Amino acid sequence: MRDIENALRTELRDPEYSEGYAESFLNAYVATQIKVIREQRKMTQAELASAIGTTQAGISRIENVNYSSWSTRTLVKLARVFGVRLKISFEPFGTLPDEVLQFNRKALERVKREEDPGLADDPKISEYQSGLAPFVPAAGLWNALSGGKTVPFLVVNNPRSEDKDDSSEGRVLQQLQPRPSFHDDLGMGGREYAISGRY
Amino acid sequence: MPFELYDFADNKGRNVMTLWAKEEALSKRDRGQLNQKMDMLQINGMTLHPHLLAGPINKQKHIYKLVIHGDRMLRPMLCRGPFRMDAEFTLLLGAIEINFKLNPDPSAATTHREILLGNRERRITHERY
DSSP, rough: OHHHHHHHHHTTTHHHHHHHHHHHHHHHHHHHHHHHHHTTTOOOOHHHHHHHHHHHHHHHHHTTTTTTOOOOOHHHHHHHHHOOOOEEEEOOGGGGGHHTTTTHHHHHOOOOGGOGGGGOOSHHHHHHHHOOOOGSHHHHHHHHHHSSSOSSSEEEEOGGGGGOOOOOOOOOOOGOOOOGGGGGOOGGTOOOOOSOOOO | OOOEEEEOOOSOOOOOHHHHHHHTTHHHHHHHHHHHHHHHHHTTTTTSSTTTEEOOOOBBBTOOOOOOOOOSSEEEEEEEOOOSSSEEEEEOOOOOOEETTTEEHHHHHHHHHHHHHHHHTTTEEEOOO
């Protein structure tokens, strides 16, 4: 695994290579997360298709890692059915190696609104919001919140109370710190790198 | 649990996959897409990612193809194992699909697999493209 990380940090310095890699990763991420959350909700492709007004073949198509023609409108429909929100975020290339290495089923799962610890009126949630997330048994949620561990495209469902704003684009994006440009991206320079923005 | 990846070696011990990538002069973009799929396969295997591998290919019952929609339709062919079926994959043959036809013919991948089953030395640790 360390071999992959080291190779990527060098390879991703090339713009053309990094675009090919990142776009392929994005397609794989979207397709796999839809499948993982559908299975987490114990839904068949046919049931999900019925819920968003499409066909089972349409769901099968969008769950293909090689598919890249999904629309934001369709993804929003899926988010509603899954009881999560859709988040779209631009990211520097240097965060990609970590995201690749942490890509697994648990990290892709998301709790639905009714079970969302971030929305519960419970003392444990305060600890969770103040940075003790590892004690919350929701690894995927923690990955989304832990800073620098997100992916270019995420479906998450954990708005934090202090992140509120009135924009229609959601609460989190405005909290992000400025991203380094491609050539300033410290994540590809072999040095320590972390996003300071909160998710 | 990460998987181990291997590449088939020709009778001179050369990596047939990296030779193929060099002969085909794959673009940087294609190499990026190819390595991304290989990384997914190595990290999570073939079950998490829907449609990462297609196959087994018709008439080649142990052979799968990796699907890459890049500048060209790259279809490197591989098999599970063949020695530790749940822990490793072996890349057997580089191929490109043109007009729904694989070039070279996938039967060559089966041949490579059979050679490997008879001689474990005919593969080397996977090298990135």
